[in-house]
Amino acid sequence: xxxxxxxxxxxxxxxxxxxxxxxxxxxxxxxxxxxxxxxxxxxxxxxxxxxxxxxxxxxxxxxxxxxxxxxxxxxxxxxxxxxxxxxxxxxxxxxxxxxxxxxxxxxxxxxxxxxxxxxxxxxxxxxxxxxxxxxxxxxxxxxxxxxxxxxxxxxxxxxxxxxxxxxxxxxxxxxxxxxxxxxxxxxxxxxxxxxxxxxxxxxxxxxxxxxxxxxxxxxxxxxxxxxxxxxxxxxxxxxxxxxxxxxxxxxxxxxxxxxxxxxxxxxxxxxxxxxxxxxxxxxxxxxxxxxxxxxxxxxxxxxxxxxxxxxxxxxxxxxxxxxxxxxxxxxxxxxxxxxxxxxxxxxxxxxxxxxxxx
Numbered sequence: 381x382x383x384x385x386x387x388x389x390x391x392x393x394x395x396x397x398x399x400x401x402x403x404x405x406x407x408x409x410x411x412x413x414x415x416x417x418x419x420x421x422x423x424x425x426x427x428x429x430x431x432x433x434x435x436x437x438x439x440x441x442x443x444x445x446x447x448x449x450x451x452x453x454x455x456x457x458x459x460x461x462x463x464x465x466x467x468x469x470x471x472x473x474x475x476x477x478x479x480x481x482x483x484x485x486x487x488x489x490x491x492x493x494x495x496x497x498x499x500x501x502x503x504x505x506x507x508x509x510x511x512x513x514x515x516x517x518x519x520x521x522x523x524x525x526x527x528x529x530x531x532x533x534x535x536x537x538x539x540x541x542x543x544x545x546x547x548x549x550x551x552x553x554x555x556x557x558x559x560x561x562x563x564x565x566x567x568x569x570x571x572x573x574x575x576x577x578x579x580x581x582x583x584x585x586x587x588x589x590x591x592x593x594x595x596x597x598x599x600x601x602x603x604x605x606x607x608x609x610x611x612x613x614x615x616x617x618x619x620x621x622x623x624x625x626x627x628x629x630x631x632x633x634x635x636x637x638x639x640x641x642x643x644x645x646x647x648x649x650x651x652x653x654x655x656x657x658x659x660x661x662x663x664x665x666x667x668x669x670x671x672x673x674x675x676x677x678x679x680x681x682x683x684x685x686x687x688x689x690x691x692x693x694x695x696x697x698x699x700x701x702x703x704x705x706x707x708x709x710x711x712x713x714x715x716x717x718x719x720x721x722x723x724x725x726x727x728x729x730x731x732x733x734x735x736x737x738x
Contacts, residue, residue: 389460394451399443404436411461421466450560450571452526513538514592516678519583528570535568538596546599551581581606632658633712638703649689658713661688668721671701701726
C-alpha cells in the first residue's frame with residue numbers, strides 16, 4: 381500500500397487585526413523556496429481566491445476570503461501547500477471542534493432546558509402563542525465570542541444541518557440584520573455580525589431569547605424575541621394584583637398535592653380563585669418555574685378546557701424533581717411581570733402545610 385506523502389502545512393489561529401493581513405510563519409518560508417511569491421492562491425470547497433503576497437504576509441484579497449468565510453477570532457486555519465503557491469485551506473472553529481468542549485456544549489444545551497416547536501400544528505393556538513417553528517435559549521458566556529449555537533434537533537427538523545448561507549433576522553424594533561448560518565463539526569451556528577446584533581439588542585449572559593422561523597428558503601428569515609425579564613418589567617405584586625393568601629413573606633401562594641391527572645396528562649392546574657385574583661386566568665405565556673435547588677425551568681401557562689395552569693413543560697420539571705401522586709407542594713408567585721416567575725417547594729411536609737393553612 382502506498383503511503384500518501386505529507387504535504388507541508390502550517391496552522392494559523394485567527395487573532396485581532398486578521399481582516400487586514402495574515403502572516404505566513406517565518407519557519408514555513410523554507411518550503412516556498414523556488415516559487416514566485418508575488419501572489420498566492422487559496423482554495424476552499426472548489427473555489428479559488430487570488431491573494432497578494434508582500435514579504436511573508438497575505439494582503440490584498442485576504443480580506444475578501446476572510447469575509448466570505450465568516451472568520452471569527454479564535455478560529456483555527458490549516459494552510460496545506462499544494463505547490464506553485466497554492467494552498468488548500470481548512471477552517472476549524474476551535475471552540476467547538478475541540479472534543480472536550482463540544483461535549484460540554486452538548487451537555488449545556490440539555491441543561492439549559494432548550495425548548496422548541498418544530499412545526500405548526502392544530503395544537504399551536506392552544507399550547508403555543510407562536511405558530512411558527514421556533515426555539516428558546518439562554519445567552520451563555522460563549523455567546524459573547526461572536527456566535528450562537530443552534531439546538532441540534534431544531535437544526536435537523538428544519539433542514540438547517542450543513543447549511544452555509546445568509547440569514548435575515550428581524551428584531552423587536554423591526555430592524556433587519558444580515559447574519560449567517562454556518563456548520564462546523566456537525567453543529568449549526570449563527571455567525572457573521574452576531575456580535576453587533578447582540579450589542580444592539582443589549583443581550584447579556586442569562587437573558588432568555590427566542591428565534592422564530594418566518595421563511596426557510598435559500599436565505600431564511602427569522603424573527604427575534606427578547607423574552608428575558610428586564611428591570612423595567614419587575615412590577616411589584618402588591619401594585620397590580622391581590623393576594624388572597626399570604627405566608628411569612630407576603631407572596632401569593634397556594635398549597636396542594638400532586639393529583640393523578642398531573643402524571644397522566646402532564647399538566648398542573650391552579651386553583652381558579654388563585655389564578656383569577658392574581659391576574660393569570662387569561663394569560664397565555666411563558667413562566668419561569670424555580671425549584672428548591674434554584675434551577676430554572678421554562679413552562680407555559682394556558683387554558684385546558686375549564687382549567688388553567690401549566691400546560692407545557694411540566695413533564696420535564698416533574699421528572700427532574702421526582703414528583704409523585706400525593707406529594708404536597710407549595711406554589712409561590714414571585715413576580716407577575718411579562719414573564720411570571722414562581723417558586724415550587726416540592727414534597728412540602730403535611731405538618732407545615734396544615735399549620736400554614738390555619
